[in-house]
Amino acid sequence: MSKEKKLVESITSRSENFSQWYTDVVRNAELAAYSSVRGCMIVRPLGTAIWENCQKDLDRRFKETGHVNVLMPMFIPEGLLQKEKDHVEGFAPEVAWVTHGGEEKLQERLCVRPTSETLFCDHYAQIIQSWRDLPKLYNQWVSVVRWEKTTRPFLRTTEFFWQEGHTAHATAEEAIEETHRMLNVYADFLEETLAIPVIKGQKTDKEKFAGAEETYTVEAMMHDGKALQSGTSHFFGDGFARAFNIQYSDKNNELQYVWQTSWGMSTRIIGAMIMVHSDDSGLVLPPHVAPTQVMIVPIAQHKEGVLDKANELKDALKEVVRVDIDDSDRMPGWKFSEHEMRGVPLRLEIGPRDIKNNQVVAVRRDTGEKTILSIDDLTETIPALLETIQQSLYDAAAARLSERIYDATEWAEFTQLIAEKPGFVRAMWCGDLACEEQIKDETSATSRCLPFEQEQLSDTCICCGKPAKHMVIWGKAY
């Protein structure tokens, strides 16, 4: 009726225009706002609270795997940036430069960090001397700047917030192990906390990080079938160590270069979370990351005892979940829509009728399902219900992912799948850059990764027909 009409007016239907729907959710849920700086967003309180929960969770996982946090400068002298050739070539087009301090022109211009490999390397060269100094397991939580041509809130912004881990190891094996360990940390975080199923794999040479020997990735599928690279972990070999002269004396008193890694995850995952779970009523937050997990909406709150009872519920529940109460003078219906828009996983309605019956009405954000719960054991039923919601969001996303991965063994089949079926296509590849580029030119799909779980779908490359080396997941990507 008029309510539905209004909601449709404020949020474009997801099936009608996915991009507009995404923008509408970000704006209506008050996750972020546009700023007066091109391509830079203001992360509003809800978006910030979600990011803080991501940070808390990830930081705990980093600490559990032995890492410590540091803070590096935001500027990189031009000379330092240029020490590693592939790296600087990769980032040069999107670097912002500081040329003046006050009115004075700088002797050497400073780049606003697009990533901090060079700063960490410069520092590691100073502090690593002996095998006893290894490994170095550093991480930092900062923002970086990349002068992107097209920006979208969370998905690609000029400045974005992230963490970047940078480690130095005595052996290649140890560094490779670290690379995989952190990729698994990302995968676990995405699956357990954001309820986003991922595919783990390796990037092709074309898609790997500038300066990396190998790049590993966790790829997620959005609701429209497009891929979003959600976290990456890089093995650098000793390339940076040689460029920056990071050497240590081993147990035999021989000089050795260190072996390095880096890994990062950014505010982009908030975009992933939106595009995986949210719907036409707005944001849907997985309970594990939701700043408010339960919103209590009192009904007829002016009536004797209603607010008291609602506050009593809140006090009891706050021991076990993140709960809030909306006692503003809005109409209940308005509050329902508002908290749905903002993604609160569970709403509890309590009014005179419920109080009389010693019950509350619980409404799930993900399914809209209403259940009546006894007030007596809410501290057990509510956390359990939140776990159910978390699991069910994951299951639904996992089902969409597996339903929309197709296999192709013939070129015609491949191009048709890419063109007509939103999702990923698995196909064999010879390993040549030429084929990868041809596939991109002709289908606009890129190689997302060489999944760790390989299968021999056929013996020949989907593109050129030469003997196949790898199974690749192809898809259109953000």
Add this chain to the structure above:
RNA sequence: CGAGGUGUAGCGCAGUUGGUAGCGCGCCUGUUUUGGGAACAGGAUGUCGCAGGUUCAAGUCCUGUCACCUCGACCA
């Protein structure tokens, strides 16, 4: 960076042949309301994106410029 679109109140928009700046929602005050975006009464809010130009007069016409959106290109 290319093509297209949009800039007028917090948000969404209208504004005719150039002639006093408008509407809806929201906001503020009060009263009544409250189980899916309440009703009534009263009230506040504008460098019309910005800079030039034409004109007695510009939101409206001209030139330039900036920003944002969509689709491409580019991109770890």
